[in-house]
Each structure stands twice: as C-alpha cells, then as structure tokens.
Amino acid sequence: MEITITTPGLLFPAISLLLLAYTNRFVVLTNVIRQLSGKEDAKTQAIIRRQIASLRSRLQIIRAMQLFGVSSFFCCVVATLALFLSYIIAGKVLFGVSLVLLSISLAFSVYEIQISTNAITIEIERLDS
Template sequence: MELTTPALLFPAISLLLLAYTNRFLSLAQVIRQLHASEDRQAPVVRRQIPGLKRRIVLIQYMQGFGVLSFLLCALSMFALFIHGQTPGKVLFGTSILALAVSLVLSLVEVLISTNALAVVVEDLEQPGV
C-alpha cells in the first residue's frame, strides 16, 4: 500500500467533519430558539424534545468517530512513511471502519431529523391552528 492511499481520505474526512459541525450548529440554533420561545410547552415542541436529545448524542458520536477516523488515517500515513506496511494497513482499515460507523450514525441522525420535521408538518395540517 502506498502513502497516497490514506491521503485520499483526508479531504473527504475534513469535509465530512465540516458537515457534521454544520449539523451541530443548526441543531444548537433550533434548541436555543425553542428555549427562547414563549410556546415551548406546546405539544408540538414537547413531541420533538426526545428527538433533539438523541440528535445531540448522535452528533457527538458522529464527530467523535469522524475525528478518530481522521487521526487513524494520519497515523496510517505516518506508519507507511516510516515503511511500516502492516501497521499502516491495520490503521487504515480501522480508519475506514471508524468512518463507516460515523456515516451510519449520520444516517440515523438524519432519519430522526426528518421525523421531527414530520411532527411539525403534522401540526401544520391541524385545522384551526
């Protein structure tokens, strides 16, 4: 395996971490707006709180596994740089696994997010509201 193989993941992981940070910032803004809102005890808001809590935890783990993937990728490159083929391959494989876990967590977070939107749409469909 060449040094350039794990180097190909660097830009992808960096962009992924940026996307995760944007998801976190958007979620933080939603939570702060709900906290400042006068109708935060409304049923539609109450129905979203469990999902918001799950999303906070998921984003934390998404970012953690993304950073772990980035770190392992860097260590893989270092191992390959010093001609450690076996450690480099193992670290690269572990990096890819951490990236896969991060992506699966991202998918779960997106599904929870879309469920929250469905709750809002359902509330909008209520007559007389």
C-alpha cells in the same frame, strides 16, 4: 495488496468535508434549540416537548458521528505516518481501522437523517394545528 503513503491521504479531504458537514448540523440544531426555548405558547407545548426529545437524541448521534469521524481521521494520519516510517503492516491495519471508523460514522449519519425526517414531521404537525 499494495499500499503507499498516498493511499490514506485520499481520505483526508473526504473526512474533512464530512466533519464540516457534521459541525454544520450541530450548529443548526443548537440554533433550533435556542429558538424553541423562546416559545411559551401553551398550545404547542406538547409538540415542543417532542421536538426537544428528538433534538436531544440527534445531538447525541451527531456527537457519535463526530467522534467516529475524528477517530477515523486520527487513524488515517497515524497510518500515513506508519507508512512513511516503512511500517507497512501497521499502516495497513491503521488504514483499515480508519475505514471501519468512517463507516460507523456514516452509519450514524444515516440514522440521524432518519430522526431528522421525523422531526420535520413533528414540525408539520405543529403547522397543521
């Protein structure tokens, strides 16, 4: 398979947009946590505890998403550098590692979306009560 210096460069915009989306999810979660910390209603304490457990889990998953996304970006940059310096095999390997890391990041993202859906269900329960 032929690989050129532009091949890893194709991932730069995609990874950058993913990292931006991950950061936005993180910011939204921190705002939700701040809002929940202000609620002292005894009636909703059990639901708030469930939400906090979900939020804690989601924050850890988002951290993993970001870690693997940034690692993928770093490997992509190093792959580009290796190809620029004519280290073709190293460039191919690093680009492959970058793709694997990006796939792991995306898998964590899917998992976080599932947990997010469960968190919305908890919020609906609160509204029903």
